[in-house]
Amino acid sequence: xxxxxxxxxxxxxxxxxxxxxxxxxxxxxxxxxxxxxxxxxxxxxxxxxxxxxxxxxxxxxxxxxxxxxxxxxxxxxxxxxxxxxxxxxxxxxxxxxxxxxxxxxxxxxxxxxxxxxxxxxxxxxxxxxx
Amino acid sequence: xxxxxxxxxxxxxxxxxxxxxxxxxxxxxxxxxxxxxxxxxxxxxxxxxxxxxxxxxxxxxxxxxxxxxxxxxxxxxxxxxxxxxxxxxxxxxxxxxxxxxxxxxxxxxxxxxxxxxxxxxxxxxxxxxxxxxxxxxxxxxxxxxxxxxxxxxxx
Numbered sequence: 001x002x003x004x005x006x007x008x009x010x011x012x013x014x015x016x017x018x019x020x021x022x023x024x025x026x027x028x029x030x031x032x033x034x035x036x037x038x039x040x041x042x043x044x045x046x047x048x049x050x051x052x053x054x055x056x057x058x059x060x061x062x063x064x065x066x067x068x069x070x071x072x073x074x075x076x077x078x079x080x081x082x083x084x085x086x087x088x089x090x091x092x093x094x095x096x097x098x099x100x101x102x103x104x105x106x107x108x109x110x111x112x113x114x115x116x117x118x119x120x121x122x123x124x125x126x127x128x129x130x
Numbered sequence: 131x132x133x134x135x136x137x138x139x140x141x142x143x144x145x146x147x148x149x150x151x152x153x154x155x156x157x158x159x160x161x162x163x164x165x166x167x168x169x170x171x172x173x174x175x176x177x178x179x180x181x182x183x184x185x186x187x188x189x190x191x192x193x194x195x196x197x198x199x200x201x202x203x204x205x206x207x208x209x210x211x212x213x214x215x216x217x218x219x220x221x222x223x224x225x226x227x228x229x230x231x232x233x234x235x236x237x238x239x240x241x242x243x244x245x246x247x248x249x250x251x252x253x254x255x256x257x258x259x260x261x262x263x264x265x266x267x268x269x270x271x272x273x274x275x276x277x278x279x280x281x282x283x284x285x
Contacts, residue, residue, distance in 0.1 A: 002205030002239055086204050086243035088272075094247050101192040106176040107219060 003040075005059050005088035009081065010044045011069075013053035019070035020053040026074040034078060038085050055080065059089025160284050163221050167282040172218035175278045177236055180212040188236070188275045196271045202240050208273070210236040216280060223280070235279045242272040 011031075013023040027045055035043050052070045055077070059065075065084065069077050108114075131137075147155075166172065176189045182196045202208055213234045216223045223229060246268040254261045 002241070004204065005242070083243070083245070088242045088244070092244065092247050095195070098195040098197075099186065099188075099193065101189060103174060103189050103192075106174050106189060106217060107222075 003060075004038070004085065005061075006038075006041050006057060006085050007060055008042045008044060008056075008058045009084070010046065010056040010058075011053075012046055012048055012056065013069075014049045015047050016049065017053070022072045022074050022077055023053045023069050026069075026077045030074055030078050034081055041085055055084070057084045057087075059087075061089040063089035063091070065089075163223075164282045164284050166221065167280055167284075172220070172280075175216060175218050175280065177213055177217075177234065177278050178215035179210050179236060180214060181210060185214065188278070190275055190277055192275055193241075194238075194273045194275065196273070197246070197268050198271065199243070199269045200240060200271045204240055204243060206240050207276070208238045208240065210238060216278070223284075230283075232283055233281060235277070235281075237276045237278075238273045239276055240271060241274050242270075244270055244272070246270050 011023065011027065013020040013027075015024065031043065031045065035041075052068055055067045055069050057065045057067070067080055067084070069080070072080075174189060176187060178185055178187050181194075182198060186194055188194065200208075211228075211231060213229045213236060214225050214227060216229060216234050223233065249266045249268075251264040251266050252261065
């Protein structure tokens with residue numbers, strides 16, 4: 001029952017720029033392997049003659065992450081892509097608690113009056129048991 | 131000898147019951163709990179599990195995050211051993227210190243393998259022209275606990 005959170009991976013690079021060499025090698029060698037290993041991620045490869053090469057990742061909740069792949073070897077791009085594939089689209093900010101429950105208490109939450117004898121059973125000079 | 135305020139300890143004196151009677155009581159309680167588990171009368175189960183050098187109190191369908199890398203891929207089902215405590219609404223099973231593997235079964239799935247937010251590690255000494263800045267990013271794994279099951283094999 002596991003759904004991968006990565007929807008699309010768009011690889012934008014230019015066929016002539018020098019810093020897109022790693023991207024071009026990745027497209028030639030490792031792109032097919034990556035696509036076969038992650039069958040539920042769609043990989044778009046579009047060459048364009050523009051600025052630096054980019055790797056766009058779109059997630060199921062709509063967040064889009066851009067990563068620069070200029071002057072990176074194809075192994076580094078593979079690692080980056082696997083890391084993006086394992087992430088979900090939530091923002092990477094400081095999370096306060098490393099756990100999250102919908103039902104925090106099973107036996108009833110503790111309050112200072114649990115496990116204490118009630119006033120009905122206390123015998124004293126003033127209190128009379130009912 | 132006269133009784134002063136220090137002859138007896140200040141806490142109330144507790145008399146332990148007979149060992150034979152206690153053994154019978156224990157056996158009866160164990161039988162009742164076994165019958166309850168076998169019939170499935172418990173509602174929600176919670177467990178205390180030792181995982182990644184930390185102890186977590188978990189129920190089904192809740193999220194846990196580790197600050198390390200697990201060898202499992204995203205979407206793998208993991209069975210957690212090292213269960214210390216299992217409880218339901220009416221009874222709890224306490225292990226010393228662990229419960230047996232044939233008693234409890236805790237299953238979890240790896241949902242996400244991300245990196246933490248970039249933490250800044252900076253060292254600065256004043257008047258010495260010394261400052262070093264380092265950005266630390268830790269890999270993290272997110273697990274979701276699927277089920278906690280118990281089987282009636284107490285003794």
